Amino acid sequence: MTRGRSCFSGRRNGGRSRGFLLLCSALALSLTVWLGGGAVLQVGKAWLAPVLIKRAWASAVDAGGPAPPPWPWADTRPVLRLSVPRLHVERYVLDGANGRALAFGPVLSNPGGVHVVYGHRDTHFAFLESIRLDDRLLVQTVNGPPVSYRVREIAVRDEDDIAIVSNGGEAPLVLVTCYPFHALDPTGRLRYVLLAAREHGGPAGVALAR
Amino acid sequence: MSIAIFSISGAIRRCMARPGNGAAWQQHTPIGLALCGILSVVGLFDVDAALAQGRGQDRSPGDMELQEETGFGLMLMDQSEAAQAWQARLLASYAAVEVSGAVARARIRQVFVNEAPAEVDARYLFPLPDDAAVDKLNIRFGDRWIEGLLKEKAEARQTFERARAAGKRAGLVESLRPNIFSTDLANIAGGELVSVDLEYQMTVKPKDGVFELRLPQVITPRFMPQQHMVSADIKDWDTLMAELADNGAVLETNNPNAPHGFPAAFVVRLKAGGDIATIESPSHDLTVRRHDEDAADIALRDRYVPADKDFVLRWRLRETAEPAAMLFHEEKSGEHYYMAVLAPPKAATTKAPARDVRFIVDTSGSMHGAALDQAKAALASALDGLRLEDRFEIIQFNSDMHSLFGEAVPVSDNTLRLARGYVANLVSDGGTNMALALRAALPGPGVHDSETLRQVVFLTDGAVSNETALFGMTAANIGDARLFTIGLGPAPNSWFMRKAAEAGRGVFLNIDRVEEAGEKIDALYRKLQSVQLTDLDVGVRTASLSGGPKAEIYPRNLPDLYAGEPLYFVLRSDVEAQELTLGGMLNGQAWTTSIDADGAREAPGLARLWAREKLEDLDDLRRMGADADRIRAQSIEIALAHGIAGRYTSFVAVEKEVPREPAERIGDGQGNGTGADKKEQLRKASAKSALQTLASVQLSGPATAAGWLRDLLVAIAAGLAGAFCLWAALRRQGTPA
Numbered sequence: 019m020t021r022g023r024s025c026f027s028g029r030r031n032g033g034r035s036r037g038f039l040l041l042c043s044a045l046a047l048s049l050t051v052w053l054g055g056g057a058v059l060q061v062g063k064a065w066l067a068p069v070l071i072k073r074a075w076a077s078a079v080d081a082g083g084p085a086p087p088p089w090p091w092a093d094t095r096p097v098l099r100l101s102v103p104r105l106h107v108e109r110y111v112l113d114g115a116n117g118r119a120l121a122f123g124p125v126l127s128n129p130g131g132v133h134v135v136y137g138h139r140d141t142h143f144a145f146l147e148s149i150r151l152d153d154r155l156l157v158q159t160v161n162g163p164p165v166s167y168r169v170r171e172i173a174v175r176d177e178d179d180i181a182i183v184s185n186g187g188e189a190p191l192v193l194v195t196c197y198p199f200h201a202l203d204p205t206g207r208l209r210y211v212l213l214a215a216r217e218h219g220g221p222a223g224v225a226l227a228r
Numbered sequence: 229m230s231i232a233i234f235s236i237s238g239a240i241r242r243c244m245a246r247p248g249n250g251a252a253w254q255q256h257t258p259i260g261l262a263l264c265g266i267l268s269v270v271g272l273f274d275v276d277a278a279l280a281q282g283r284g285q286d287r288s289p290g291d292m293e294l295q296e297e298t299g300f301g302l303m304l305m306d307q308s309e310a311a312q313a314w315q316a317r318l319l320a321s322y323a324a325v326e327v328s329g330a331v332a333r334a335r336i337r338q339v340f341v342n343e344a345p346a347e348v349d350a351r352y353l354f355p356l357p358d359d360a361a362v363d364k365l366n367i368r369f370g371d372r373w374i375e376g377l378l379k380e381k382a383e384a385r386q387t388f389e390r391a392r393a394a395g396k397r398a399g400l401v402e403s404l405r406p407n408i409f410s411t412d413l414a415n416i417a418g419g420e421l422v423s424v425d426l427e428y429q430m431t432v433k434p435k436d437g438v439f440e441l442r443l444p445q446v447i448t449p450r451f452m453p454q455q456h457m458v459s460a461d462i463k464d465w466d467t468l469m470a471e472l473a474d475n476g477a478v479l480e481t482n483n484p485n486a487p488h489g490f491p492a493a494f495v496v497r498l499k500a501g502g503d504i505a506t507i508e509s510p511s512h513d514l515t516v517r518r519h520d521e522d523a524a525d526i527a528l529r530d531r532y533v534p535a536d537k538d539f540v541l542r543w544r545l546r547e548t549a550e551p552a553a554m555l556f557h558e559e560k561s562g563e564h565y566y567m568a569v570l571a572p573p574k575a576a577t578t579k580a581p582a583r584d585v586r587f588i589v590d591t592s593g594s595m596h597g598a599a600l601d602q603a604k605a606a607l608a609s610a611l612d613g614l615r616l617e618d619r620f621e622i623i624q625f626n627s628d629m630h631s632l633f634g635e636a637v638p639v640s641d642n643t644l645r646l647a648r649g650y651v652a653n654l655v656s657d658g659g660t661n662m663a664l665a666l667r668a669a670l671p672g673p674g675v676h677d678s679e680t681l682r683q684v685v686f687l688t689d690g691a692v693s694n695e696t697a698l699f700g701m702t703a704a705n706i707g708d709a710r711l712f713t714i715g716l717g718p719a720p721n722s723w724f725m726r727k728a729a730e731a732g733r734g735v736f737l738n739i740d741r742v743e744e745a746g747e748k749i750d751a752l753y754r755k756l757q758s759v760q761l762t763d764l765d766v767g768v769r770t771a772s773l774s775g776g777p778k779a780e781i782y783p784r785n786l787p788d789l790y791a792g793e794p795l796y797f798v799l800r801s802d803v804e805a806q807e808l809t810l811g812g813m814l815n816g817q818a819w820t821t822s823i824d825a826d827g828a829r830e831a832p833g834l835a836r837l838w839a840r841e842k843l844e845d846l847d848d849l850r851r852m853g854a855d856a857d858r859i860r861a862q863s864i865e866i867a868l869a870h871g872i873a874g875r876y877t878s879f880v881a882v883e884k885e886v887p888r889e890p891a892e893r894i895g896d897g898q899g900n901g902t903g904a905d906k907k908e909q910l911r912k913a914s915a916k917s918a919l920q921t922l923a924s925v926q927l928s929g930p931a932t933a934a935g936w937l938r939d940l941l942v943a944i945a946a947g948l949a950g951a952f953c954l955w956a957a958l959r960r961q962g963t964p965a
Contacts (some may be wrong), residue, residue, distance in 0.1 A: 039957035046950030054943030060936040115930060125930075138934040150598065172719035174690070176851065181405060196933035197721075198691035200593050200659060204935025210719065 060121065064141035067122035071096050071110045078160045085160055094119040097126055099158045100135065107145045111135055124193075133157070134192045139210065143195040146212060155214050157191060167191045167214035177207045190215045322493045323443055323539070329501030329554045330569040330796075331831045332432050332441060334360075338411070338424040349392065350413040350422075355444035357430045358407045361840040361872045363833065364427035365879035367399040367413075370420050376401065376879035378871050380864055384878035388412060391882040399424060402878040406844075407444070409873070429833040429840075434571060434794050437547065443494060443539040494539045496526040501554050501829070502545040511540040545571075553821075555808070557828035560835040561869075564804050567834055568766075568823060570795040582617040583756070584636050584680045585610075586669035589651075590688035590716075592626040592660040598742065599717030600656045603687045605745035606714060607651045610685065613753045614639045619680070622647055625665035626658035660692055663701055670732075671707035682709035683756055684732065690721030696853045698724075702731040708763070710734040710788060712752060727848065733787055760814060761789035767809040768801050769822070777803045782841035798838040839870035847875065 070088040075096045078085035085096045098111035112119045115127040115136065124137035137143030149169060156164040170190075174197050182192060190213055197210040325334045338354070356362065365376030376399065379387065384400060391398035392414035400412040401424070416422055432439050498507070503521040507514070513529035526541060556567040587610065589603050607622070614620055619636040620643070623629060632650050637643050669684045690713075692698060702711060711732020713725040716739055729736040737752055739745050764786040768777045779801045789795045789812075799808070805825040812819055843863055850859040860876060867877040 036957045036960045039953045039960070043950045043953035043957060046946045046953060050943045050947035050950060052943075053939040053946065057936040057940035057943060060934050060939070064934065117930065120930060120932075121934065136930050136932050138932055140934050140937055143932065147594065148597070174719050174721045176723070181408075194932060196931065198594060198660065200691075200937075201933075202938040202941065204931065204933035204938060206933070208721070209932070 061141065063121050064138070068110060071123060075099065075110055075160065082161060094122065097159065100124070101156045102145065102149065102153060103156065104153055105145055105148055109142055133189060134194060136194050139195040139197065139199050143193070144199065146193060146195050146210060147199045149212060155191065166217040168217050169212060169214045171213040173211050175209055175211055177209050180209060180211055182213060325441065325443065325496045327432060327441060327496060327498045328831060329499065329556065329829060330432050331556055331567065331834065331837070332430050333427065333833055334430065334443070335427050347415050347417055350416060351410060353404065353408060353410045355408055356428060357442060357444060359840060360428040360430050361836040362401070362409065362426055362428045363836050363871050365401050365881060366425040367881045368423040369397040369416065369883065372883065374881040374883050376881040378868060378873065378877055378879055381876050381878050384880040387880045387882060388414065396883050398880070398882040400878060400880045401426065401873060403873050403875060429836050431837060433569065433796050437544055437571070439543050441496065441541040445538050494528055496541055498524045498526060498543065500543060500545060505544045505546045507543045509541050511537055553823045555823050555825065555828040556831035556834055557825065558831055558834035564801045565835045565838050566799045566801070566805065566808065566828065567831070567837060568797055568808065582680045584682045585614065585618060585620045586636065586684045587620065587622045588665045588669050588684065588686045589622065589624045589654065590660065591624045591654050591656045592691065593657050594660065594689055594691040595656040595717065599689050600654065602716045602739050602742045602745050604651055604654060605742050606687055606739060606749050608648065609746040609749040611644055611647055613750065622650060623665050623669055624654060625661055626656070627661055629661065629664040629668060631668060662692055662698060666698065666701060667705060670702065670705035671709050672705050674707060676708045684709055684711045685714065686711060687714045687716055689717035690715060690724040692721070692724065695724045699727060699731045699852060702728055706732050714739060730785055733785055755790045761795065761819065762813045764789065764795065764810065764812040766797060766799065767811065768805045769807050769809055770803045771806050777801045777805070782838070782845055784845060798841050800838050836870050836872050839866050839872055842866055843874055
């Protein structure tokens with residue numbers, strides 16, 4: 019009797035736990051599809067979009083006007099080409115400092131004429147980690163010649179703690195990305211700030227405020 | 229051309245934990261410009277004379293070059309298009325400081341003239357020393373003085389804006405950063421003179437026996453040439469000091485030696501509190517008049533120089549056998565404030581105790597490249613510096629932790645050889661799991677070992693985001709060990725490393741270039757080997773018998789005292805002290821001393837220095853995660869009680885009534901020429917001078933991490949778990965019940 023009962027209960031338990039396992043499995047796998055799909059989408063966007071963006075840029079250079087939207091429904095367009103000759107890195111900087119544009123490429127924000135470029139540390143701006151002091155950066159608008167900048171300062175700052183002072187001259191170029199570069203948590207408060215000054219005609223003094 | 233303060237407001241702030249932080253920076257956009265400034269100090273500087281000189285002469289091309297060098301500037305934020313035609317001009321600069329031992333009080337006067345024919349608003353930035361406690365503001369518009377009042381920052385800004393809208397003359401001095409301030413001026417009449425007087429208190433702490441006073445003139449760091457001349461005497465010192473003394477400090481604008489444009493002058497009255505051995509400046513040529521063994525007056529040799537670099541003055545006291553203590557006192561609102569600077573005697577005769585050195589080296593992916601090379605070079609020099617009686621261990625960490633020996637081992641040829649090989653083969657890869665390594669190297673709570681001195685030398689770029697947890701862990705496990713942090717790579721997280729070293733009662737040093745690793749490590753070793761006073765504790769002894777005094781001391785953790793470094797602290801006590809007792813270990817032996825509080829020198833303004841330290845401490849607490857609103861409220865209370873401008877408080881000055889005749893004040897009292905002529909002269913003069921703008925950009929930008937890696941890892945983990953569940957379910961199904 020005892021045996022039979024245990025058999026019975028075992029079968030019932032087995033059925034219940036099997037259902038439970040199947041449910042868990044379904045939940046876990048849908049989480050995989052959701053998050054994994056999201057991650058793949060993010061990375062896919064980050065590396066596929068520049069192909070279209072580059073094409074839009076090239077067509078604008080040929081046509082001699084502002085770049086068209088890289089794809090018909092895009093709400094952004096490339097405005098600058100940023101390159102680092104030493105690292106053979108080239109990035110197209112997009113217009114519009116919003117999260118949508120940031121997924122496709124670094125974005126430019128230049129109130130008052132200071133060029134601040136934001137990029138994701140785990141996609142387009144991952145290369146910032148390899149930049150050294152005194153590296154040369156080239157910045158080019160669609161119709162302009164490349165303008166040369168030199169990296170003057172690199173610092174890690176709290177997001178509330180970033181201020182740049184300059185005593186006139188041409189506006190500096192500031193590249194900003196999240197920090198630490200390889201942290202899993204994307205919501206950190208630290209920023210990696212790279213300050214570059216015009217190689218010619220730059221301000222006599224430009225610095226990150228301490 | 230000119231840039232104002234503005235913010236890149238977070239259009240996208242997805243990863244910002246606290247939205248809205250940038251709001252305070254979001255004003256000011258339009259900037260006209262024009263104007264000039266005279267930075268002056270001391271007494272009633274004859275600005276009319278300076279102005280007359282400034283506008284009466286045509287500028288030579290040389291002036292423009294000088295002006296392009298300066299980093300001090302003024303921008304106008306004018307309404308009118310016409311103001312665009314006017315340019316900034318800095319006429320002169322003048323600063324006076326009185327140093328008393330380790331306390332300095334500086335008075336600066338900034339005098340501006342509105343060269344435009346219309347009313348303008350102006351804004352400019354200026355640098356102050358890092359620990360300046362600004363406690364006084366007076367502004368003179370034309371011939372009337374307005375006293376600045378300290379208010380909560382937003383309230384001060386409101387008061388100022390209301391006054392501006394009402395057409396009243398007003399001024400606002402805000403702290404943008406601890407060392408950068410801004411002044412806003414509203415409704416300056418055409419041709420009107422404006423003087424902005426600021427006073428601040430600061431400390432002068434000796435390092436390796438050298439006191440250094442730095443008056444920043446430019447915000448950006450500049451290259452400084454080698455040693456400058458110190459001439460034996462001042463030719464016309466008496467004239468200068470007399471001028472300073474009786475408010476008659478007339479800037480001799482006709483002095484042929486004075487550079488036109490914006491001469492700067494600095495004068496320092498030094499009461500060193502001990503016999504002065506040397507006085508020098510790495511930045512400027514000086515003239516020095518020694519009054520006494522311990523006192524001197526110092527001025528620039530040329531009296532006026534372009535204000536294009538920081539003024540730095542250094543002096544050294546004669547060394548004494550006994551630790552010399554300087555004690556300062558101020559009583560304010562029934563509270564007693566003390567500041568002590570205690571210099572250790574040079575090189576102890578007793579041998580330093582044997583050490584147990586644990587090196588922790590960060591070999592995470594972020595260290596790749598220059599940082600790891602610096603780490604290797606630093607470790608190699610560090611190993612060379614070990615002594616035979618020492619013990620050591622090397623721990624590396626990335627995602628995981630690995631220790632070379634598993635415990636501290638004696639220094640021998642064999643262990644050193646192993647260690648050198650280990651260091652040479654370090655490779656950087658993976659994550660940053662700092663906590664494991666720190667925990668392994670730190671002795672643990674309450675562990676005390678009187679035989680050896682446990683030193684943990686931590687080499688990292690500080691690429692961590694769980695800073696607060698690490699500070700807590702360090703403080704809890706430090707025992708009697710000391711933590712020294714060495715910052716590597718192009719941009720070490722220096723705040724983290726400085727605070728970690730403070731939590732571990734050690735020091736932080738930064739290695740910028742691989743070539744200087746050896747030199748820096750040697751310097752650190754000299755420190756490590758010369759550790760003298762440890763476990764310091766300050767007590768207050770009072771005359772009263774009832775209960776102990778309540779004392780609040782900063783810095784919170786008193787650091788160890790190494791040869792060359794002074795002990796510095798500020799203390800507030802609710803009762804007057806008879807003496808301050810200092811207890812600790814001197815080279816391993818129990819040591820106590822006391823400083824007679826009767827001998828304390830009275831130092832007005834000391835309470836403000838204490839408040840400044842307290843505010844800094846509060847700010848650290850905020851960054852370590854304390855409740856921001858509570859910190860804010862406390863900070864405002866302290867700042868208002870002590871009357872100092874800072875993160876949450878500003879000075880605002882508003883005239884009581886709207887002036888009857890707002891414009892046409894050019895050449896007031898001079899009586900030569902008509903207003904129109906003068907305006908024309910001014911226009912000509914200023915058109916030739918260079919514009920000086922000093923812009924500050926406060927960034928608070930969007931999220932800059934896509935975060936796909938975390939999503940991907942979670943997805944993979946979930947996938948594995950799902951697959952396992954599925955497998956288990958299928959297996960169960962296949963098994964007959």
